[in-house]
Structure formats: C-alpha cells, structure tokens
Amino acid sequence: MAATVSPIANLQLLNRHNYEDWSFQVKLYLLAKDVWDVVEAATEPPTPEDGEAEFRAWRKNDAKALLAIRTCCGDDTYPIIKGITTAKAAWDVLAEKLKPFDSEELKPPDSEELKPSDSEEKKPFDSEELKPSDFEEETGHNNNDESDVKYAPYLYDSLKRGDWNAAKEFIDRHPEALTHRGSTSGGTALHEAIERTQLHIVEELLKLMTEEDLEIQDDNGSTAFCYALQKGMAAIVASTVKKNEKLVTMRFNNVKDRTPVLVAYGLGHWEIARFLYSRTPIHVLTQDSNGRDGAQLISYCFVHRNKFDIGWDLLQHCPKLVLTENYFGHSPLNALAGFRSAFPSGVPLRFWQRWIYNNIHVQQLQPAPINPDVCVNLEELVDDKRNRRDLISSANIYGFRNAVTGFFQGVAKNLLKLLGIHDLHEMRLHHDRILQILPLVCDVAKCTNLDSKQTAFVKKAILRAVEGGQVEFIKEMCKANPRFTLVTLDERDRSMFHYAVECRQEKVFNLIYGLNEYDRNAIVGTADVSNNSILHAAGSLSAHLNHIQGAALQMQRELQWFKEVERILPPQYLEARNKTEQITARALFTKNHKELVKEREDSMKGTATSCTVVGALIVTIMFAAAFTVPGGNNQDTGFPIFLRKKFFRVFIISDSISLFSSTTSVMIFLGILTSRYAEDDFLRSLPTKMLLGLFTLFLSIAALMVAFSSTLFIMLEGESWVSIPISLLAGIPIASFVWMQFPLFLDIFMFTYGRGIFDKKCRAWE
Structure with a gap:
C-alpha cells in the first residue's frame, strides 16, 4: 500500500516503517533546494561573532531544511523531533530512533556506495513499498515498467527550475526515468522541458534519447516533436527530425490527424514548414488521407502572401490536388476563387494608389521548386536569426535594389510602410505570383474525365469567383475550358453571367461584350428552372448595395443594371413571365424596389x-x-x-x-x-x-x-x-466640405455622365 503523501513535492510522510525510503527522498529534496549542507555539516554552525551575513545565510537555510523535515513527518513520528530547533539535530534524532540496525548510512548521490551493482541495476531499491503501482497512484500514469521510477517528481522539479545538473544526476542514477511518462500531461522529461522552453535541457536530453524514445506520446497522443513544432522551436524540430526521420510522417492525433508540415504551415511557422516539406515523402501528401494533406497545404499557400514555394512545388508533382477535397470540405480551387484580395480586381484602390500599383515592377520569375535534398543549417533556423534576415531583406521597388544597407535600409523600409508603398508592393508581388500560378491551376479544368465531385468543385469555384468579382480567375478558367461561358453552374440552371447580374458584378458582366453575337444571344436567352430570365435577375433586389454611397446612387445603380440588361436582351424575351409569380421583369423590378424607392x-x-x-x-x-x-x-x-x-x-x-x-x-x-x-x-x-x-x-x-x-x-x-x-x-470649412462630399459628388458625376459601370468596348478575353 502506498505511503501517505506529504504537501511538499509529493514526498511520502515518515512513519516507523519507511525511514530508508523517506530519508532518501527528503535528502534528494534538500539537495534540490541546496540546503543539504546544513544537515550533513561536520563542524559547528556559525555564530553572529563569525560574521552577521554568514550567520543569517546559515540560519535561513537551516530553517528551510528543518521546515521540510518537520512537514514530511507523520503524526506518529513528529513528536520525536518536537522542540528541536536545528535541522541537523532533527535529522540525527530521527536516524537514531527509526533507522534499521542493518541499514548503512546514506551517502551523497555522487558516492560510490549509492551506485547500484550489476545485479541491482534493474531494481535499485530493496523496499517493498517502491512498486510501479505506487507511482501509478501518485501520478496517474502506469508505464508497466519493472524499473522503479517513483522518484520522477524530483526530475520534473529540476526541469521546472531549469537545473540540468540536478536532472542529469537523477537520470544517471535512474536511466529509466528518461522515458517515463511522469509529467502532468503524461509525457516524458523531454515533453516537460519543451513545454517550459528549457532549450539547453532539451538539447542535452536529445543526446541521451534514442530514435524510439522520440516517438513516445503523452496522454493526448503528442510526441515531444509535436510540442516543439507547435511552439515554433525550429532548431529543436530540426534536431529531432535529424535523429528520427519517421517523425515527419507521424500524424498529430491532437491536431485532427494532420501531418507535421501541414501543422507548421497552418501555425505560420514558414521556415519549419519548408524544412519539413523537404523531408516529407511526396506520397504522404498526395496519396495518404486521399490527398487531403496536400490539398490543404496548397489552400494555405494561396491565402498567405508570398508563400507560394511549397504549393508551387506540390502542384508540379500532382496538379490534380487542386481539385481534391481538403479538411474543410473544399478544394484549393475553391479557396483561391473565394480569396478576393488574391486578385487585382478584388482590391479597391484609390486613383493615386492605382497609379503607384501600376508603376511597381516585380521581377517575373517562377517560384523556385524546393530541393528535396536540402540540408538545413540548425543555427540558421533559430527564430531570432530568421527574423533578423527578414528584417534586413528589402523589396525591389521601381527597378532599383539594395539602394541602402543596414540602418538606412530599415529607415527607408519604415518610410515606405508609412506611405503605404511597401504594402502596395507586397500586394503587387502577391497578385503577380497568383497570376503566374493561375494557368497551372486552371489547366486541370481542361480534363474531360473529371468525376462528379471534381466537376462540382469547378462550378462552385466559378460561382464564388463571380460573387467576389474575381474577373482574372474567370477569364483563365474560361480560356482553359470555353464551355464554362455557356454551361449552367448550379442547381437553378443559372449561367455565369446570370449570377453576375444577381450579384451586381459589373466587371464579370462586362466579359459578355467580348463574346461573339451568337454566344451572347445564347446566354441572355436562357432562363433558370423558374423561367427567370437574365432580366428578371436584374429586376431582383440585390444584396450588394451596402457598399454604394449615397441615396440617389443606390437606386440609380439598380436602374442602370436593368436598363443595360434590357438593352442587350432580344425583344421577344422582354415580356417573358416567370413561373413563381407570373410577372414580367419590369413588374418584378417595381415590386422589389418599392421599399428602396421610399x-x-x-x-x-x-x-x-x-x-x-x-x-x-x-x-x-x-x-x-x-x-x-x-x-x-x-x-x-x-x-x-x-x-x-x-x-x-x-x-x-x-x-x-x-x-x-x-x-x-x-x-x-x-x-x-x-x-x-x-x-x-x-x-x-x-x-x-x-x-x-x-x-x-x-x-x-x-x-x-x-x-x-x-x-x-x-x-x-x-x-x-x-x-x-x-x-x-477660413479654409478649414472649405476643406472639410470637400473631404466629406467630394467622393459622393465624383461618384454621382461619373455614373451619371461618365463611362458608367458597363464597358461596351471590353476586350477582356484577349
């Protein structure tokens, strides 16, 4: 039966039968607290005459040791030392009263007598109370080991304090504790050290552990490698992978069974993700889990600025991943189509921002594939060095590079950020890289042997692009497969242009002017399952009006949409009635916009x-x-x-x-x-x-x-x-009036007397 546990560090209470075990535990505890010297001192304690500072230090340490000894005494043993005022006297009295006659004096841990003999290595202690079941009761974990690791709490206490010397001393005496799952989360000492970011201890523990030791999981199914990855400890990740390559393919049970490279990318640890990708077999991402890991990784690459190298390399190995379902039930194609800021048409810019954006020149280079045989320098993976490299890297703006270095380069970069030019450059770089990758992504739509799920992904992606006004995406998809301009894309039999009218996306609708007259008539002459023509779509009340400023502009925009669609619709379709309400498009417009007019x-x-x-x-x-x-x-x-x-x-x-x-x-x-x-x-x-x-x-x-x-x-x-x-x-009122009313004034003028929202001379397909 396990001994009663004391309040201090889970030490067992002293009774009249467990002195040997108790004394060994308390001695280790006092050693860990650096107060054992006052107990084993062979000389007289210092007095105030020997020096006030020395006496005060001894008195403080003696009080700590005496308090620990008294606290660890049970009800039947505390009276033995009641009234004793020094730790050494209390320790000696307990030894005299309770120490068995055949037991040898305890010696310090570094003494030769404390080292087990060859016949005792697997069982360091003779006490019957030191059983694995006792440790199970204390910690809640059962390793089913024959070895005694009951004193593991001392190891974890040393790890908490960052005291590697004390931890190493305990591991040398109990090697089995290195792999024992005794932390609060059920992990090993390595788990505990990584959790507490004790890097120097982690490095020392890695030297002592084997490949198999690194695969030990905690109660949540996480290895120590998983801990290091989630914390972004790049050097530790690289060290563990170098020691056990199988770690890069072990899925994380606590992160929805994802691969390490996917977890690293999702957490934003770019350098770690690149390193892990270079060590991960390609089939793990493209074949295992039905390719979901690869699809999710490509989806992440699309939505993060200028992080395309992994996605680009993965697409070159397996282009069909772009139509593979990821962990969120979508495909990378859908993720790209739904990410508005990935394309120039999805980012509204003011005229001066547009001028700067158009004059930023980005070097047209394909993203370099990742070399699978890349060798990672562990020192270069340390976070602060990586951040320093990112800090001093500069963008190539307006055709010049490395104009200033060091301090002046940082000042210039901060100035560009303040003026917004740096953000515009990053945006332009992101857009150009997406437009370079886009043809490879859309080429998958050329295949005629797509299954039903892949076809649904393509149609859904086009609809999402239409809803967001991603005209670049739609152009590339229709170039890859021209039938998308005529084919119905959803269950309501709506075409791309039909949906563009409903969403009031003029940039997408303007593509209709680039079609020949036959295709245009075929598109505008179609109706959905309820016999709603494209003019009925213009007559519906759009949900995309909130971004339009001004009362007159909102209704004006709706009228312009209806008039424009009415102009290109053949006369025989103007009076067509739908099935649900049996009304014409004009009557539908009046009905839906009655409240808006009011x-x-x-x-x-x-x-x-x-x-x-x-x-x-x-x-x-x-x-x-x-x-x-x-x-x-x-x-x-x-x-x-x-x-x-x-x-x-x-x-x-x-x-x-x-x-x-x-x-x-x-x-x-x-x-x-x-x-x-x-x-x-x-x-x-x-x-x-x-x-x-x-x-x-x-x-x-x-x-x-x-x-x-x-x-x-x-x-x-x-x-x-x-x-x-x-x-x-006196100029302040004038300036404030211009600042608040000029945008509205300009919008009203442009949409009333300017070119308007419809480009009838569109050449977007070229």
Missing part, C-alpha cells in the same frame, strides 16, 4: 432639407452684408468709405457670388423636395439636381469665406500677423 426618397428629402437650411442662412447673411459694408458709408456721398480699396472689391464680388450661388442652391434643393420621385427620376433627374445643388452650395460657402477674409484685411490693415492666420483658418 427609403431613398426619405433620405434625399432629409439631405435636401438640411442643405436648404444652410443655403437659406447663407442667403440671409450675404444679403445683409451687401448693405452693411466694412467701414460703413460716407455720410455726404453715401458711397462706401473703402470703395477704392482692392480688398473691398474682392468683398463685393465674393459676397455677390455667395448670395447668388446659395440662392440657386436653395432653389435646386426645393426642386428635389417637390420632385415626384418616380423610378426613372433616380436614373438622371435626381442625381443631376443633387450634383448642381452640392456644387452651388460649396461655391456659396467658399465665397462666404473669401468675403470674410477680405473684410478682415480691410479692417486690420497693417496687422497682417492677425489677419493672415485667421484667413487661413
């Missing part, structure tokens, strides 16, 4: 009301200012006193402009308030009124600030240090 009417009226109030205030102010001119009038002639001054003329002109433009603005917004708000009014009439109203209101505000500034210059002549700063502040 919402946009209320929104535009609210905007017009607010602008009318502002315009009316400016009219009142500027009308009054015209008759209360700066400086007043001459009492004799009635003319303004500052009539001959240049700034007075500026005041009069700006006042007049502000008055007339604000009055015009009020009248225009009154016209918006009294409009009938018919559907067609949102196409051109209301947007035009909104344009003119915003422009005249802006002009009146700008002229108001000019009139105010000119008045200051007149009144504070010679005090420019006051008038100039105040006049500069």
